[in-house]
Amino acid sequence: MKIRTIVILGTTAIALALISLWMGQQAYTWFPPQASLEAQLFDQLFSFMVSLGTFIFLGVVGAIAYSVLFQRAGKYDTSDGPHIEGNITLEVIWTAIPILLVIWIAAYSYQIYNQMSILGPMEHIHMKNLGIATAATLDPAPEAPAIHPIEVHARQWVWEFYYPDQKVTSTELHLPNQERSHLLLKSEDVLHGFYVPAFRIKQDIIPGQAIDFEFTPIREGRYRLRDSQYSGTYFAAMQTDVVVESPEAYQKWLTDAAASPPVLAYNQAFEEYHRPQNSPRVGWQTVEPAPPPLVNAPSSQESHL
Amino acid sequence: MNPTEIDALNVASSHSLEAQVSAAHTHDEAGNSMFGFIVFLLSESVIFLSFFTGYIVYKTTALDWLPKDFTGLEIHDPAINTVVLVSSSFVIYIAERFLHAKNLWGFRAFWLLTMVMGSYFLYGQAVEWHSLPFGFTDGVFGGSFYLLTGFHGLHVMTGVLLQGIMLGRSFIPGNYDKGEFGVAATSLFWHFVDVIWIILFILIYVWQ
Amino acid sequence: MTNISVETITQIEPPPPGVPENWKRFFSFSTDHKVIGIQYLVTSFFFFLIGGILAMIIRGELITPEADLLDRTVYNAMFTMHGTIMLFLWTFPSLVGLSNYLVPLMIGAKDMAFPRLNAVAFWMVPVFGVILMVSFLIPGGPSQSGWWAYPPVSLQNPTGNLINGQVLWILAVAISGVSSIMGAVNFVTTIAKMRAPGMTWFRMPVFVWTVLAAQIIQLFGLPALTAGAVMLLLDLTVGTSFFDPAKGGDPILFQHFFWFYSHPAVYVIILPIFGIFSEIFPVYARKPLFGYKVVAISSLVITSLSGIVWVHHMFASGTPSWMRMVFMATTMLISVPTGIKVFAWVATIWGGKLRLNTPMLFALGGLVMFVFAGITGIMLASAPIDIHVNNTYFVVGHFHYVIYGAVVMGMYAALYHWFPKMTGRMYSEGLGKLHFALTFLGTNINFFPMHPLGLQGMPRRVASYDPEFAFWNVIASLGAFLLGMSTLPFLLNMIGSWVQGEKAPKNPWRAIGLEWLLSSPPTAENFEELPIVIAEPYGYGKSEPLVANPDALEVIHESH
């Protein structure tokens, strides 16, 4: 009897573990392309979480399902089940196991987070300059490397990028492949969020702060950059593209852009706000969108929603 | 159910159970009210704690902390005010002792003295507010200064009002037959307001 | 104890004295905790339907990628009001209502400690409900800054009016806070001071423990939100600069105030549901709650942990790395006391004699969905994972699984289980099971697709989205409409059965608990003579009386 229980439990656990591992492998397919080093790390961690989660979920739900299917009271059976108030050993086990699991998950997550290290060296800025009113005057740290970080300027509801070394402005973010990208995130009005799903990274942009942000793109292509922190009426329309290209193509794009005169970029929020309403739709008064920026390099592709 | 079973259980039930039964039957209203009031005060203190935390965060992080052309708060008059408010806590305690001793007039005298001291504190604060060169909307310092002192001032005012009511009630014959919950609660509230002020004084005036 | 004979049913016939067969008392300033409990439940369910209709509009907009059904401002108002109504006008008041009804009965008290305060707290609910509704009608419309009301967006006031949607929103939330604090003081005092003789702490049903744990959270959490709300209101109306970065303020500080309360608030919501699970599983599995003491204590452990995890809502916000790591660890710890409960429920069911009545179905369904949601919660707790899915539909999926899957389902379980006690009538099992099937299907079809959407990077709070997200959104919307429909059999069942259901006996479920020793519904003063409790709460499987004086609890009850 005892041995039988152990065998049954053992086989169930092994079967569950196999299913869970399989689920963990499936998890890699649930995402946009892996376009950054951070995305690789993320997917690894997520796959692990899916495996563990599947195991716990199936274990608990399996037990419930077994009871529901096989331990029902007969129609006229009004007797009670056995009077079992508890079992200390069991309770200790199911307190200890989650504690161990938590330590495991937390340690692994910590490790992955450290490897990503997406917040740059200026992170200490949060503690010092919370109330600063004039973010624009804040230059990158004096000890910054020769290459200045690309500045990301967010405002309602425009993304504008500034390459300080070439004095290029654009509404599309170009990044060289296989190189660590350094960004400086700034907002001029409300909170916004810098989010590129293909990179699996995100950072809120806070007015009055300049936030150093880093990551490494590893796959050429065009990806979506979305505002991830709700910023008012046209929040959903505040999107643009990130273009990851070979360092040569990137340099070429920069020199071309530096040589182009600024033009008025397309801006969806602005467009919508000033579009004549042909169908009278009820809406409420909104904050007026910022005018479209004048940039050297406007987006090469536009999307209209 | 089987009656012998119940009997057995009744016998088994201890003295303490019987004590509880009789206690539950007399049902202690004032005790409940006092308990509830303490719970409320504990919760209320978290509001102050939040404001204090906000103040500390602003003070340690803001770049332009003090408004332009303002060098710091004068501490002399507020210190006197503090002494008055803190001593009133002892005065109200004496008033309570008198009430316990059934000396109604002694109670009223010291109770009234507490009210006078509380009112003096409010007056002193009003004078200070008028003399300050900055307003509510002058930066985070202006905002948090008036928010903290104002919110506390509201509590002092509430305290004085409550004291007024209790004073009035003391003239109703037989008012204390059912206990002194109102007086005890008001006095507790007053101590609470006092302790908050001490922290506030240290944060705003001493730590500059 | 176990043999409830037919005679108890016949004894119901004369209306119990003191309870007028009069519906008007539900519209009066009654101080009877049972009337107030039902008032809370009905009012909050009304607002649940309103919040649900807003959700239907949201899903209507999201069935296509373009922002074509609504103006963007209207969409933003929709999710703001949907979230606000669902939390402040449905979950909190409905749970307070249920607790109001049950706690005094379960601990053997004649009423709450402060009956008048109780009534005042209730009547504030319709007041702030009306304030929120009115904000739809004023120029500029209701608040459109999301239920978090993060500044600076919440400080932008395009109409320039002093009375605007955001101001009314803050006012409503503040009144709700005052009402909740009153309730919390009342519950804590009642549980601490009004227990019947013999009702020691470790004889209290777990539901009472969870209510206590939840209300303690209200006491320490709400004041922080109030502080933040006061500062926000001042910024908005008189022009202070607490949270306005343009004037040197700190918008992140508001986030700390907000989440210091609003994270623990989710445990205010879930804890009583844990209590409901703990009451219902033993009854329908005919076994004692497994590990009663540990389950009871773990509620308080959750209460204390709930106060030190709030930054997990701000991982991607202006928080330094050390803060992210510390709060990641504390957040994950919550799974330990929660796991203890989950395993205890599974062990309670295991080896029992299950009877799948509607309340049991809802409780089981709710448990399964809760485990799923808890696991996605642990994923969110991992900072590097949250960095990707924060503010995406993955989060929306996570919390609707808890909030609809566990909380609303748990609430339904409770409403069915105690319906005979509250109304003196039986509900219809058939309709109940139909309701369960539709709800369970609808919830999963509605909220499961949100997870893949979030993983692929679809942000929340968007009126329009890239066409690649269309597939899962259509499914979610269809699920939502099904879920909307699922409320109809419930309404039909509740109203129909209350009016003309079969009369309910004292204890239709053969449940153990003080409330089941009283007639259905109990008399106004609950207990004629206070019960003398002599046993632990879940004595299934051994025939031992719960109280020493079962025959003295009610006057009309003639002893045999």
Ligand code: HEA
């Ligand atoms: C009742 C509501 C409720 C409940 C109970 C929970 C429970 C939990 N929640 Fe959730 N949550 C919300 C409601 C709720 N949440 C809401 C409304 C939001 C969004 C608000 C907004 O942004 O608008 C949110 C958002 C939210 C976030 C922020 C996401 C973001 O915005 O980026 C996070 C991050 O950590 C989180 C985590 C958790 C965790 C760890 C739990 C844990 O308590 C879960 C614990 C349970 C289990 C883990 C399952 C059972 C345990 C076992 C079977 C033991 C073994 C398991 C392990 C060892 C893992 N939640």
Ligand code: HEA
């Ligand atoms: C208790 C809390 C609760 C509950 C129960 C629900 C229930 C539902 N929620 Fe919501 N939701 C939140 C709390 C809740 N939600 C919160 C806090 C947010 C975040 C807000 C923010 O971002 O600020 C949110 C956000 C949110 C979003 C994201 C919006 C966005 O980010 O853009 C969506 C989208 O699908 C959604 C959908 C739904 C749906 C379909 C339901 C369904 O379950 C609803 C089912 C419908 C009904 C129950 C009513 C049906 C009524 C009828 C059919 C009519 C009958 C009427 C009469 C007889 C008069 N919710």
Ligand code: CUA
């Ligand atoms: Cu733009 Cu948030």
Ligand SMILES: [Cu+2]
């Ligand atoms: Cu949380």
